[in-house]
Amino acid sequence: MSFLAPLFLVGAAAIAGPILFHLWRRTPRGRQVFSTLMFLVPSPPRMTNRSRLEHLPLLLLRGLLLLLLVLAFSRPFFRTEDWDRIAEQPLPRVAILVDRSASMRRDGVWDHAREEILDRMSASPAGTRFGIFAFADDWSSLASFDECRDLSPSTVRELTGSRLAEMSPTWQGTRLGLGVARTIAALQEEETRDVAERPQELWIVSDLAEGADFGGLENIEWPAGLRVVVVAAEAKNPGNAGLQPVADITETAADVVRVRVQNSSDSRVEEFTIDWEDVASDDPVRVVVPAGQSRVVAIPRAEAAEGGTVLRLTGDSEPFDNVAWVPRVERPRRLVAYLGEEAADDPQGLRFFLEGALSVSSLFDVRFAGPNDPLDTQRPSLIVIPSGASIPGWVTESIKRGSVGLIVLTQTDGAADLLARLGLTGAEVAEAPEQDQRWAEIDFESPWLAPFAEARYSDFTGIRFWKHRSVKLPEGWSGTILTRFENRDPAWFVQPVGMGRLHVMASGWQPSDSQLARSSKFPPLMMRLLEDAAGISAGGRQKNVGDRLWDPPPQPAPEAIAVPKDSLVKLPDGEESAGYRPLADVPGIYQLTIDGEPRLVAVNVPPDETRTSPMDLERLVTLGVPVGEATSTASRAREAERLTQARREDLEREQKIWWWLILAAAGCLLLEAAYAHWLTRRRRDAEAAA
């Protein structure tokens, strides 16, 4: 039996009233005047009378009457099976996704996020299933659904509180799309495990900075019925300005460093100064950047300390992105050997274009050696071998030790032999009958072509190859075809040889073979090969937190690495080094030592993290995110409570037990009155008879 107004049950305490009255009747508190006491004998007061109830049936009737009234007022009803079904409505499953990006480092944001999470968890109905996850550039689980399943609500809350207290925001960017996708996967995984059908919610707890990366959100298949609640963690001070080096490797040689000062749209300050830290320099540079705008400022390069220097922006209240790390200028020497016989200034040959493309490199001090030039003690980084050239003995050894060999098949004569000598046996080379081909299949996933993956760079259709050699690779060949011609002949393929690599191009870049050399894509392609030989990945020495420090892994493997404070990056042991591509986790200067030579990588806070003004939630809606109201769990609990109450009232109204109780109470009252009347009359009769 349940009650609609259980508070009325307190009224049952009124039963004590009749009991007390029936007890009190026996206490000698009455006074009786009498004509004379001469015939009366005093009787000692009998205390035992106090505990004796008089007129028990009358008392029982009165107690029952009160009880019936109390029950009627508390409006009882019986639960039916239908009710049980409603009452056991499952509680929601909630995935909490916490933003740990660098912008969460702003004053008060992380604390606010933590409080919001804990408050909302407390306000959730008991029995809600929680899973707590965090994201920035990557995604991690703080307390999975599995872990929380058997814990009490308070324990889950405590666990979450302690996990959040232990951690702090990272220096990474905000890959919201990735975070949401992984969390939904976790939700779906839990859904398959959980037998109960539950409504699902995803709470995104973030500062909602407009610089967040929404990539991938539009492709997410949202589970039916999932509600996304966006919980905003607010900073104490609105606005933020940040400083980032303009990532332009061609500029690094100049005597200035170009930095971008970005001011968020909700900022209240617009005047800043930029100065070198710990380095003697001229006066600080003043810069005015209105809210919502950015400026690129050229700062005269200062004398760099070992490793690199730091530029600091002052005037902004949020310090997390006010520092730009600038690596020390260094242009290591690189030797490029060309084994062809043609002259360096022959515009019909390969060498002319090769030297032209590589000599402008600001990254390296490139020197070139011809087939007859004496090689210094230095090993060539890149060895370009046109087919038909004679191959000195050191070439094979050099490639095996880590140099990059590039065979350019300009003719078929001796091509197969050349390939065989350098480690690619069994290949057949013939002049292709098709003329005027283009690269049709391009593997942008490969590290050499990855810089061209973006749509605006990925168009190679304008480059025509008048002639090419058809290479038939042997069965079981282990290498990667990077590009193919339209007739599916391999156009460019690569094969590892010892610690180095052997690249083969089936067509030359000179004008008689193709338009490649005259394409704007030629210098970066050649640079990429040289970088590969130098062990530096695309993107150069300027990186952001969350980028890979190197990709592909440098050849040879780095001997040592010096990382900024708090960074967890370290070199792997032994065999693992081949596929090891660590992520930069802390801004600062990372120094690799490769082949005895230091390589500096400056890592900064991702520039998008500076854009901290609040994002427009409409943008999420247009991306298909099922954004619910911000307080949906609380209101859902209220709604569920309202429905339950309505159902209880319906049941009570249908059963009308109170009516029967009132009827019984009335009967009881009649009985009581009749019995009391009978008692009184009996006493009177007795008195009259006496």
Place this chain on the structure above:
Amino acid sequence: MADYIDPATLMQLQSLEMRAKHVVEGFQTGLNRSPFHGFSVEFTEYRQYTQGDDPRYLDWRLFARTDRDYIKRFEDETNLRCQILLDVSRSMSFGSRGYSKFEYARTLAATLGWFLTTQRDAVGLATFGDDLYEFVPARFRPGHFRRLMVALEQPPEARGSRLNRPVERLCERLLRRGMVMVIADFLAPLDGWFDSLSALVARGQDVIVFQVLDPAEIDFQFSDAALFEDLETGRQVYVDPRFAAERYRKRLEEHLANVAESCSRLGVDFRRVRTDEPLEQVLFDVVRLRMHRKAMPRVAQRGGRR
């Protein structure tokens, strides 16, 4: 009996005089149907004896003188002097039926007074407690009954009741023979009471004793334990009726028997009156008592002088 007025109803009447007149009126209506003709004891007139008359009422002296049979029809009552002696002690203020014993007793006194007045007798009133308080000598004159009524208005406030001292003082005032009606509850130790009564009797007074008791005093039907307070002394005693009632009744019975026996021994008429008894009934019994008394030797004792 069914025509009698219930005392509770009678007590609703504010005027004592009205109560008395009501009772007497009702009583006289009943009397017309009865064989009694009042209790006057004096001769009034003669009439010729006719067959069937009671030969006891033949005037033998006249017969001897005139040789004619005459019957004594009435005796004039103006010669009867009746003094009512009313107990006004506090114990008389007890009552369980909505009116006190005193209320009943003074109504009884008024009723007797009015009845006697209608019989052309002289009525007086004295109130007593531990002393004699009011004293109105017996008279038969216009306005005298009203004076009695005023004397009866005094509330019962005497701290106790003893008879010897009041009777002593009464005897000083009662110079002629007559009748004394004592109305009291007699709920006090009886020491000296009957000596006083016998003094009255010795002085030639015809004494009638009315003992007025409340039904609650007789039955003691209290159910709740309580502190019982003595109306006269103010003393309080805790009494649980369930344990005390039986003993009370026994002791009371002994006391009442004692009173009745003492009266009988003195040759005094005794009538116990419950306050729930109709007053007409009491009056009727008194008249009947007087009739009986006339037939008894004591009447002859008095009549010997006539």
